[in-house]
Amino acid sequence: MLAAERQAHILEEVQRRGAVRVSELSQLLNVSDMTIRRDLDILAAHHRLDKVHGGATVRRAPSTEEPGFEAKWVQQTSEKQAIAAEAAALISPGSAIGLSAGTTTWTLARLLWEIPDLTVVTNSMRIAGVLHGSGPTAPNVVLTGGVRTPSDALVGPVAVSTLQMLHLDIVFLGVHGMDSQAGFTTPNLLEADTDRALIAAGRRLVVLADHTKWGTIGISTIARLDQADVLITDDQLSSGAQQSLREAVGELRVTRSRSGDEEEEQD
Known part of the structure; x- marks a missing residue:
């Protein structure tokens, strides 16, 4: 599985569940925890999710952001x-x-x-x-x-x-x-x-x-x-x-x- 495809699966899982652990993603995608952590770093850098200790959550908008x-x-x-x-x-x-x-x-x-x-x-x-x-x-x-x-x-x-x-x-x-x-x-x-x-x-x-x-x-x-x-x-x-x-x-x-x-x- 290509990295981009794997990251898309990770993002989909996080959005579906709200929060997910590294170990769960590792088992789901059959890759190492280190690979998942690198993917989370990339997705977090592009503001697609929030990386937290042990996993990731759906990205939260800034508390003063007010869409029209x-x-x-x-x-x-x-x-x-x-x-x-x-x-x-x-x-x-x-x-x-x-x-x-x-x-x-x-x-x-x-x-x-x-x-x-x-x-x-x-x-x-x-x-x-x-x-x-x-x-x-x-x-x-x-x-x-x-x-x-x-x-x-x-x-x-x-x-x-x-x-x-x-x-x-x-x-x-x-x-x-x-x-x-x-x-x-x-x-x-x-x-x-x-x-x-x-x-x-x-x-x-x-x-x-x-x-x-x-x-x-x-x-x-x-x-x-x-x-x-x-x-x-x-x-x-x-x-x-x-x-x-x-x-x-x-x-x-x-x-x-x-x-x-x-x-x-x-x-």
């Missing part, structure tokens, strides 16, 4: 659609709900026209745009003010002040990352303040996070895992991560995404 909306909304689309559909089923007609900024909450917003008499509070201009319109089922939209972030969230003291005056039935929170120790995180300090104010305004917290968010850590913690009454994710999340979340959050709901179905058909 356009970069994120085309990723994990089937997972986000499945998560959004599960979230929409939790909303009763006549509710007052909060939607944080984000591509998964934006996907949820597109389903809200089917639910009558909603009031939607959001700090996302994109979500407000999706819900703008008239008609018997048009939601009543409250858009907070604030300073715009790269991910199109409105944040800062103006947004926080608005949210402190409101009382919501359910808050739907999109997150940059989630981790057993760091909790739910964001790469933007002002966004963390605004999200915490949004959470405080709600009686129930529902977090929407696809499998790629596990193990990603932003610079600021929004909330602990155990503050989530419900966490909705997808079936591509590893069994170990699912178990950690079940032990922490109030309720874990795992959706079946189309990409997961396609993988099973290929198997």
Whole structure:
């Protein structure tokens, strides 16, 4: 097996499992531990993974890196659609709900026209745009003010002040990352303040996070895992991560995404 082919197998295994030991890779690829360590050095130098003692993990982005909306909304689309559909089923007609900024909450917003008499509070201009319109089922939209972030969230003291005056039935929170120790995180300090104010305004917290968010850590913690009454994710999340979340959050709901179905058909 050529070195490039072997390294591709290593990278695939690390991405599939999240973390892997040198000894496991050595046995899987039938090469020495020294060969695996050299391969890991090369992959780490090219920023394809993070090398750790005894093995490697999926590469973590810098804690302040904040991709724009356009970069994120085309990723994990089937997972986000499945998560959004599960979230929409939790909303009763006549509710007052909060939607944080984000591509998964934006996907949820597109389903809200089917639910009558909603009031939607959001700090996302994109979500407000999706819900703008008239008609018997048009939601009543409250858009907070604030300073715009790269991910199109409105944040800062103006947004926080608005949210402190409101009382919501359910808050739907999109997150940059989630981790057993760091909790739910964001790469933007002002966004963390605004999200915490949004959470405080709600009686129930529902977090929407696809499998790629596990193990990603932003610079600021929004909330602990155990503050989530419900966490909705997808079936591509590893069994170990699912178990950690079940032990922490109030309720874990795992959706079946189309990409997961396609993988099973290929198997």
